[in-house]
Every structure is written in structure tokens, then in C-alpha cells.
Amino acid sequence: MNILTETIKKTNVYFCLDCGKCTSICPVALRNPEYSPRKVINAAVHSTPEEFFKSELLWECLTCKTCKERCPSDVYFSGFIRDVRSAAMEKEKKPECSHSGTLQTLMRIMTKPALSQNRLGWVTPNLKTSKENDYLYFVGCSPYLDAYFEYLDIDTIHSSRSAIKLLNRIGIEPTLLENERCCGHDLLWTGDVENFKKLAELNIEEIKKSGCKKIVVSCPECYNTLKVDYPKYLGDFGIEVIHITKLLVENLENDKLKFRNFKQKIEVTFQDPCRLGRYSGIYEEPRKLLEAIGKLEIIEMPRSRKGSICCGTSAWANCNMVSKQIQTDRLKEAKSTDADLLVTACSKCQIHFKCAMNDENTPESAKIKNVDLISLLADRLK
Amino acid sequence: MKKESKFEPKIVTFICTRSSHAMQKRRELKFPDNVKVIRIICLGRINPSFIFKTFERGADGVLLIGCPIDECQYSFGSKLAEEHLFTTKKIGNLLGIDKARLKLVNISLTKDLKFKSKVNKFFRDVKKLGPSPLSNR
Incomplete structure (x- = not known):
């Protein structure tokens, strides 16, 4: 049997x-x-594997899983x-990587065992972290994204600092890994399973060395990768992975987590990241947290949650x-709700939307202020 | 004899066309055998990807040679290269790549910018640092 x-x-x-x-729901098909x-x-x-692996069709899919929600055959x-891309990669067929492949190169550099990073320079003295704790905060690529996308005025580091601030408020002083590597999400989904596994092995080794019992993640992609893909490709590593919003919602009912009201009523709309929503089923937690801020009202976009x-x-x-067209369409949809803010829970969504809004051809009807969920929550802490 | 002195670093140099002419004309320097030279049309052509890919493939040092900003024939090229270098250095620092492993040196047809001594210092610095942690050696 051939690989295809x-x-x-x-x-x-x-x-x-x-x-x-x-086809009726696929965002790519709607525009292409x-x-x-x-x-x-x-x-x-x-077609034969040779023909199929050559096809551009292979690389068009956003792997957003919207089609699975509609498919009657599941x-x-x-x-x-994901699997055919990995098979194609074995035949030396590669995707066209954005930013000249810089980000993929960084991920592959991180597979080198001798690597010794300086990735925690952003941890300010007001953030309480510990050398050993039951909770480990898996930061993700925010220090790198912050450096690379400076021109977009993206503050992904603020999001990581905010996550620690929120964890501190609920009594957790998390451990951070000095040599945490990229979770490998992007390599896995573009077919480079070999390097994904290398990253996963190195991360699991570091995580186990830290002696933590639970891993808290704020990035939806890291969350899905650590929770689902690491066990799938390398076997269960025996440590629970929790998304920060779940942990925060549990603490909403006691007095540990209280937010300052907005002075004037503010309306926000929420972008469900694919890896948080459809992949992980976390729809309600971000909304509950937003609703906990007084004078904040959520207005849903016509296509939200599973859709x-x-x-x-x-x-x-x-x-x-x-x-670019998908981004503009989505931004217009957000703007049409008349919300003041578009809240996203994934740094990449924020980067892509900001990039689209920076384009001089993007109309005013697709420009809306975009903020990160975790940063918004931490900034409103009482 | 110390072990480091035997070490010959792998160095990759990106050089713009105009600078390579300037080097020839001024007879400034002949590159040693461990230096791979890649000629590009203008240093503005490089971006962080070029440099990181070079380190990923095992270079111990990356040298960029280009024209001073006011002499770039593309007018924006040298400035662009400096901007890319700034981003690359920031990310390189996060990755733990020693900043001495990456250097931009200007050469001018008309002015003496101490090109030779700067390049030789770079070669010495990289040799002193030893193999890059990313080089699999």
C-alpha cells in the first residue's frame, strides 16, 4: 500500500x-x-502519490477544523x-513559508540540544515565580514573536507578563523553564514531524526535570499541542495540561479574582481561536472571564464559537x-457588531489581524482595535 | 597547545556587489579558506531568515559586508540591512547566539573605514568563541 x-x-x-x-463553510473555499x-x-x-504531493492544494488548508463541524460523515x-503534508515532506515537497521561513528556521534551531537560551529577560521583579512549584507556566514563543513583529506594535510579552500576574493573584507562583523550546505546533502542521518530535522530546525532558505536577498554558496552540499532540506522538508524559482560562474561571467564584469595572460601558466581540475553540472545546471560559469585568458587554459576531x-x-x-481576504472579511464582521474592541485569545490571531489592518488597501470598515484577552484581564485586575 | 587554537571556524560572508568591487580595488583582504563568500546584489537583500538559516546549517560566524548608508547605490539597501540586523541580533540574543558571531562591516571605495582590521578582529573573535552551540559539533 502506498503512503497516500x-x-x-x-x-x-x-x-x-x-x-x-x-466547501460551503471553508474560509479558503469562500475566497478561492x-x-x-x-x-x-x-x-x-x-491520483498517484507523486501527482498529489506536487499539488498546491495540499498547502491551502488552514487546518481550522471548521469543515469537521459540518461534515455529516465526520x-x-x-x-x-496534517498527515499528507508529513508524507509529502518526506518526498521533499515543502510549503511556501511566510517571512522567508524565518520562524520555521527558529523552530529548527531550537531542536539543537546544545542550545542555551536567554528567553526570560522579560520577567520583571513584580512577577512572582519560583524555582520549584506544582505549577509550571509554559510561556510559548511570545519573546520571539515580540522581537520579530515589533514593527506591528504587538506586545506579546505583555500577554505573558499578564498571565503570570493573573496566576500570582490566584496564589500560584509558577516555575518557568529557562530553556523552553517552541512547542512544535507549526512544524507538525506543516509536515515536519521529525523536528516536531525532537522539540517535544526536549520540552518533555525539561518539564519533567522541573518537577511540576501541572502545566498552565495561555497560548491556544501550545495548549493543544502539549495536551493532545505530545501524548499522541510520544506517549503520555503524565503531567496535566490546563489552559489558563479554565484555571481562572475556577477562581472567579472566590474572592481571589476580581476585576475593576470600566468607567463607561464598553462592548467587545470575541474571536475564538481555532486551537482553543474547535480543537479544545474552550468556548465559555474566555466569555465568563470577560463578563466578570463590570460594564463590559460581549456582542457575538454572526459566526462565533464552533462556526x-x-x-x-x-x-x-x-x-x-x-x-488577506479572509482576514479583511473577519475584521469587517467584527466591526459590523459595533463593538469597541476585538478580543483575541491567541497571539497569532492578533498578529494576523494587525498585519491585515496595516495594509494600506484595507478599508476603514475592517479596522477595529484589537486586544489580547489575558492582557485585558490583567489590566483590569483590582 | 590549547585545543581552541586548532579549531577553524566555519564563517559565511554575505557581501554586496559594490563592496566586493571595493575590496578588489583596495586590495584590502583575501579571505582565508574557512570563509564561504556569498555575493548578493545589495546587502538590503538579506533578512533574518538568511542569517538564521546559515547558523542552523552550522556556521560559527556570519559576516555581512556592505556599503555605508550614504554610499548605497540602492539608497535604502544598507539601511534596510541594518534594520534586519537589529531584529536578528535581538532574536539571536534570545537564542543564546553570542553577538560576536554576527557582524556588519562597511567598506568604502573612497574612505578608509579600517575594514581589514575590523574583519580580522571578527575572525579572531569567532575563533576564540569556539564552535557555535548550533553547529552540531
Whole structure:
């Protein structure tokens, strides 16, 4: 059995009924009439691996999992794409990486065991952390994103500091890893399983060395990767992974977590990140936390929660005109709610939206102030 | 004899066309064998990806040679290179790459910018640092 047939069998894409529901919801298909998930499945079934792996179709998918929500046969198309990309990568077919592949290169550099990073320079004295604690805060790539995307005026470090501030408020002084590496999410979803596994092994080793019992994560991608993909590819490593919003919601009822009211009524709309919503099922927690801030009202976008639309690019690959159109559409949708703020829970959503808004061709109707959920919460702490 | 003195660092140099002419004309320097030279049209062509890819592939040092900002024939090229270098150094610091492993040196057709001594100092510094932690050696 060839590698393509094997992947098709493994991911159940034979169950595709050719009904086209995926196409009607797929954000890429809505903007690129040449593309359709079922068309990709047809091409995979009817062509040879050599032909299929050469196809550009392979790299168009955002792996946002919207199609799975609609599919009557429960075809996990994003999983199929992830696996065929890894098979294609073995045949030396690679995606077009944005930013000249800098971010992927950084991830591969992090697979070097001798690497000794200086990644904790942002931890200010007012943030309480400890050398050994039951809780470990997995920071993610925020120091790197902050340095690389400075021109977008993105403050991802503020988000990490805010996460620690919030954890301190609920009585947790988390451990931070001096040599934490990228979780490997982007390498995994662009087919580089080999380097993903190297990163995962190094991270698991560091995490175990820290002696923690629970890992708190604020980045949705790191959360899904640590919670689902690490055990899937390397076996259970025996440490619970919690998303920070879940932990904070548990502390809302006691007096540990109280937020200052806004002086004037403010309306916000929330962008559900794919990895937090559809992948991890965390829809209510961010909303409960926002609602805990007085004089803040959430206005939902027409497409929210399970039907939320992706921010247009995934894993720093294949950012093109279609991505820009998806981003503009989504921003217009946010703006049409008349909300004052668009709250996102993922640094990448924020980066992609800011980048789209920076484009001189983006109309005013797609410009809305964009803030990070964790930063907003920490800034409103009493 | 100390072990470090035997170590020959792998050095990659990105040099712009105009600077390579300037080097030839001024007969400033002949690169030793351990230096791989990549000629690019203008130093403004580089971006952080070029430099990190070079380190990822095992370079111990990366040297950028370009024109001073006021002499760049693309007018914006040298400035762009400096901006990219700034971002690269910031990220390089996070990754623990010693800042002495990456250097930009200007060469001018008309002015003496102490090019030779700066480049030789860079070579000596990289040799003193030993193999890069990213070089798999």
C-alpha cells in the first residue's frame, strides 16, 4: 500500500459523501473558488502519490477544523491534511513559508540540544515565580514573536507578563523553564514531524526535570499541542495540561479574582481561536472571564464559537491574497457588531489581524482595535 | 597547545556587489579558506531568515559586508540591512547566539573605514568563541 492510500485509510476520508457542506463553510473555499476540501479528497483518491504531493492544494488548508463541524460523515479533513503534508515532506515537497521561513528556521534551531537560551529577560521583579512549584507556566514563543513583529506594535510579552500576574493573584507562583523550546505546533502542521518530535522530546525532558505536577498554558496552540499532540506522538508524559482560562474561571467564584469595572460601558466581540475553540472545546471560559469585568458587554459576531472563522493563516505558511481576504472579511464582521474592541485569545490571531489592518488597501470598515484577552484581564485586575 | 587554537571556524560572508568591487580595488583582504563568500546584489537583500538559516546549517560566524548608508547605490539597501540586523541580533540574543558571531562591516571605495582590521578582529573573535552551540559539533 502506498503512503497516500495508507493516510486516506487512516483518516477515514473514504467516508466523504461528496455533499459539499465543507466547501460551503471553508474560509479558503469562500475566497478561492478553485479550492474545496472535497476536491482535495477526490484528487487524493484518484491520483498517484507523486501527482498529489506536487499539488498546491495540499498547502491551502488552514487546518481550522471548521469543515469537521459540518461534515455529516465526520471526516477529519485537517488531520488528513496534517498527515499528507508529513508524507509529502518526506518526498521533499515543502510549503511556501511566510517571512522567508524565518520562524520555521527558529523552530529548527531550537531542536539543537546544545542550545542555551536567554528567553526570560522579560520577567520583571513584580512577577512572582519560583524555582520549584506544582505549577509550571509554559510561556510559548511570545519573546520571539515580540522581537520579530515589533514593527506591528504587538506586545506579546505583555500577554505573558499578564498571565503570570493573573496566576500570582490566584496564589500560584509558577516555575518557568529557562530553556523552553517552541512547542512544535507549526512544524507538525506543516509536515515536519521529525523536528516536531525532537522539540517535544526536549520540552518533555525539561518539564519533567522541573518537577511540576501541572502545566498552565495561555497560548491556544501550545495548549493543544502539549495536551493532545505530545501524548499522541510520544506517549503520555503524565503531567496535566490546563489552559489558563479554565484555571481562572475556577477562581472567579472566590474572592481571589476580581476585576475593576470600566468607567463607561464598553462592548467587545470575541474571536475564538481555532486551537482553543474547535480543537479544545474552550468556548465559555474566555466569555465568563470577560463578563466578570463590570460594564463590559460581549456582542457575538454572526459566526462565533464552533462556526468562528480562522484568522486566515496557519503555521506561518501559505500567507497569500486569500489569507488577506479572509482576514479583511473577519475584521469587517467584527466591526459590523459595533463593538469597541476585538478580543483575541491567541497571539497569532492578533498578529494576523494587525498585519491585515496595516495594509494600506484595507478599508476603514475592517479596522477595529484589537486586544489580547489575558492582557485585558490583567489590566483590569483590582 | 590549547585545543581552541586548532579549531577553524566555519564563517559565511554575505557581501554586496559594490563592496566586493571595493575590496578588489583596495586590495584590502583575501579571505582565508574557512570563509564561504556569498555575493548578493545589495546587502538590503538579506533578512533574518538568511542569517538564521546559515547558523542552523552550522556556521560559527556570519559576516555581512556592505556599503555605508550614504554610499548605497540602492539608497535604502544598507539601511534596510541594518534594520534586519537589529531584529536578528535581538532574536539571536534570545537564542543564546553570542553577538560576536554576527557582524556588519562597511567598506568604502573612497574612505578608509579600517575594514581589514575590523574583519580580522571578527575572525579572531569567532575563533576564540569556539564552535557555535548550533553547529552540531
